[in-house]
Amino acid sequence: MNTPYQLIRDMPYRYNADIGLAYSSPCRGVWNIVHYGTLVPQGHQIFVCPTSCLRGVVLTTAEMGREAMKKLSTITVGEDNILNGDMEEQLLHGTEKIINTLHERPRMVMIFTSCIHHFMAVNYQRVYRILRKEYPDIDFIDCYMDPIMRRTAPPDPSLRRQVLRVLKPAEHDSHRVSFVGNCYPMTEYCDLYVHLKRNGIEVSDLTTMKKYDEFKLMEQSCLNFTFNNAAAMAGRDLSIRLKQPEMKMRPTYFYDDIDADMQNASETLQIPDVSDEEKARLRKETEEAALRLREKLNGVPVSVDYTAVVRPLEFAVYLLEHGFNVESVLIDVITESEEVFRKLVEIKPDLKVYSSLGWNMRTADRTHEGKILAVGQKSAYFNNTNYFVNVVENAGMYGYRGILHLLGLMEEAFDSEKNMPVLIQEKGWGCRV
Amino acid sequence: MGVQSMRDWHTHVYTSTYTADVSGVCSAMYELGGMTVLHDPSGCNSTYTTHDEPRWYDSKSLMFVSGLDELTAVYGDDSVLINDVKKAAEDLKPRFITLCGASIPHIIAFDYRGTARLIEKETGIPVLPVATDGLKSYVSGVDLALREWIRRFADETEEPVKNCINLLGVTPIDFSGPANVKAMKKTFEDLGFTVNGCFAMEDSFENLTHAYRASVNVAVSSAGLKTARYMKARKNIPYVVGLPVGKYMAGRMADAILQAQEDGRNRTAFDERTEGDILVIGEEVYAKSMAEAVSRTGFAAGRGLAAAALWPDTDEGLDEDDLYDRVNRSQIVICDPLFFNVFADEKTKMIELPHEGYSGRIFRDRIPVFASGEFDAEAFIERGK
Incomplete structure (x- = not known):
């Protein structure tokens, strides 16, 4: 059986786990496009997809509660649409019906078309033009739930761009x-x-x-x-x-x-820079916090994953340079510079690198001998530990204050167990409507 | 173009959606030691494992997505899938492989049977082609998968044994955890039948290969109907459609099974009612059986009430306008709690009975044991007072 990890010294810098059959672990904390769409105040999301695609977005929303369900509607693509070639009419008619039925008029309507619309060459921009004329008080946004295009235009970054498309040039x-x-x-x-x-x-x-x-x-x-x-x-x-x-x-x-x-x-x-005194103070506080935590961990291994911090390899370098025992990282792609990667190879050549997507992770041994501290849900799941930092996508942390807070979360996680199986299966960590 | 008054089953302003055929395939094959490959870009797999599969965290059954991308689809390059499946199969050594897929393979006319044959030839592992399209409900997927499995693995040389039955269409999507399945099996055993095979929960690959020992097939959900018809066509095994929801329905089931065994004719164990003051929403066989059980209670009889069923069409799901009308014309509605926003006012009383096929894991803890002769339909409907 294949080992489910590689040692970093054996890896190429160019690495992408999105190849071959993919496994979906039970960790659900990372946001998907529905979560991000709910951020838009007074917005309404309409997903236009086959049943198999709709199921996920609808239940993601339902799990956020009744208020969230009021902010989402669907138009199911059926076999009849494929055979009749009436995807545009269906999209228009369905959107009109939704807007005219909703109890509250949305200010923005995000319409998500899917993979099938690309392949059927649907002219959705024509529909949006009509809708914009019919409902001039509503901003219509073309959004995409089309993972088949993920190599060139992944849906998540695409949505983060699209919701801002309503903004017009203005005086700065x-x-x-x-x-x-x-x-x-x-x-x-x-x-x-x-x-x-x-x-x-x-x-x-x-x-x-x-x-x-x-x-x-x-x-x-x-x-x-x-x-x-x-x-x-x-x-x-x-x-x-x-x-x-x-x-x-x-x-x-x-x-x-x-x-x-x-x-x-x-x-x-054109504002003053952070003072040298403040920089020195923050740097000192951060160093002291790292040192305290290292002493507290006393060699207990640490595992870091990409869902918690957006630069997991860089964070691993930081921890290793501060004397922590980083045992493994979970990544599906390398987002850091080659310099960071090479540095990691140099200071911890036997660092275990897991891909969370790989099919061989389904049967991977999830036991870990002795205590391990995980930073992120995937690290926690694959190391089967209740000692973990439960955050996603840096969770609002940046700079010295961000590092200080993260070190604090690690200390807290080290001291008290969490209910890992329950917490990691909750969708969209921290997303509320 | 403008707002039309045409019937529109596609648009759902407020309501959820039943899960899709691909989840049905994965769910049906889950406990049989195979590896299910869902040919799709991404998303369907996590939807299934998050919302439709209560066994995912605690087991290591194999289910993967192919990660189809734009170029592979445009070129129709099936060798990518074939090689990826081969690689995983050589390492994981599943007993068999099931190949299903969503809408993009469907519109590019992906050849399930041909690809399955090629993978089987190269790996030596049996491959079941299940040509789903992501457009239909789980009922279709479960049924296609079970039929394909029986076609491939069941021993057709076996002969029926008297009072021996198969339960067809059993997955967590309709029955949630094992409690309902165990109770259902016990009910039939208490009625004097031997449960030969339960397709496909709480049973084993080896045991299920003896499917043709059954003298009657029982489609306990509509997801077992195609399989039942297939076995009727192959070996003339009659089938009964129904679910033992409470004592009355258990009795009806027993009578129907014995009659079918006797005369070889297919039967349903419930009466068909199209209208009633009590509405049961859910999977067709469950909803009709529950409606029958409820109609026979003292509560309903004493008030002159009858119960009718409303179920999602395999292709179209539930028409939201029709759903709204039916719900708000009723006095009592037995349904999944996620239908909350269809109720116009408090005149119509909701009795909750969560269904994983609709609301997924959200209300899983509140699903009662309903597939049992011991289910108390009287007490249940009295909640609607």
Whole structure:
């Protein structure tokens, strides 16, 4: 039987686990497109797909509760649509029926077409043009649940871009910026947020919005910040369409990189940089926290996965350089630079690298001898441990404050067991309507 | 184009959807030691394992998605799938492989039978082609998979044994955990029958190969009907359609089975009612059996009430407008709690009976043991007072 992991020294830098038969583990914390769509205040999602595709999005929504169900409708693609070639008519008629039946008029309607629409060459833009004329008070957005296109335009980053397509060019406000493409609010555990607020800069962030008009204020932002790769398409699109520059804040664990990005942000916004005293204080606090945690763990192994932190290899480097015993990482693709990868090969050549997607993970031995601390649901599941940090996609953490908070979560997880089988099977960690 | 008054089963403003044929295939084959491969880009597999499969966390049954991508589909390059399945099969050594798929293989006319034959030739492992399309409900998928399994593995040389029955169409999608299946088996055994095979929960590959020992097949859900018809055609085994929901229905089932065994004719164990003040929504055989059981209670008889069934069409599901009308014309509706938003007001009383095929895992803990002669239909319907 194949070993379900590789040692990092045996791996190529270019690595993608999305090849061959794929396994779906019971870990469900990562958001899917439905979760992200629910962030839009006063928005309504319409999924237009065959039954097999609808099932997942409808029940994802149902699991969020009755209020969530009011924000989603469906149009089932049937054999009759394929044979009659009436996908456009069905889409139009169904959308009209939904809008005319809803108790509350949505401000935005996100219409998700699916793989089958691409293959049937459906002219959905024609339908949207008609709908926009019929309902001028509603913003219609073309969205895509088309995993068959995932190699070139994955649905999740595509949606993070599409929901912003309603924003129009507007006069920029030098005291307003946007955080783009996040799932979680970036506030107290985000250095940038703290720094911007201190300097009188307003932050528009979809994750915290309650009203559609707040959302539209994003048009006025003079700068957009992105914090992860899934937001890249959105950031680029806004920079082209609205002439809003994009600044990529690297979700890094390297102190110099944090300082450099913060300085860059400050200069661009023409506000003072974080003071040297504050940087030194934060750096010292972070170092002390890492040291304390290392001593507490006392050699207990750590496993990190990509669902919890968007740069798992980089975080592994950080932990190893601080004396932690990082035993394994779970990744399906390498998102870090080759430099980080090579560094990891050098300092921990026997690091075990698991793919969570691989078919051989279904039969992998999930027992672990002795205690292990997992950072992320997949690490917890595959190591069968109740000692784990239950967060997804950096969970609003950035910079020194982010690292400090993450180290705190690791300490908390090390001290107290969680109900891993129950927690990891909950869909869309932290997503509420 | 504008708002039309045409009937539109496609659009669901508020309601959920029944699970699809692909989940049905995976669910039916789950306990038989095979490896199910779902030919699809992605998504159907996690939907199944999250919402439709209560056994996923605690077992290691093999079910994977092929990860079909745009180029492979456009080129029609089946060798990608063949090689991927071969690689996994050589390592995991499943007893057999089931190949099913969703809408994209369907519209590009993927050749299930031919591909299955090629994989089988190269691996030496039996491969069952189950040509699902992701457009139909689980009822179709369960049934196609069970029929294909029996076609391939059941020993046709065996002869029927008196009072020996098969239960067809048994998956967690309709029956949830093992409690209902165990209770259902016990009910038939208490009625004097031997349960020869339960397709396909709480049974084994070896035992199920003796399927043709049954003198009568019992389609306890509509997901067993195609298989029942197939076995009738192959070996003239008659079938009975129905579910022992409570004592009365258990008696009706016993009578029907004995009569079918005697005269070789197929039967249903319930009366067909199209209208009633009590409405049972769910899978067809369950809903009709429950409606029959409820109609025979003192509660219903004393009030002059009758119960009727409403079930999702395999191709079209439930028409939401029709559903709304039927629900709000009724006094009592027995249904999954996720139908909550169809109820216009409190005049119509809902009695909850969750169904995994509709609401998945959400209300799993609240599913009672209903597939049993010991189910108390009287007490159950009295909740509608």
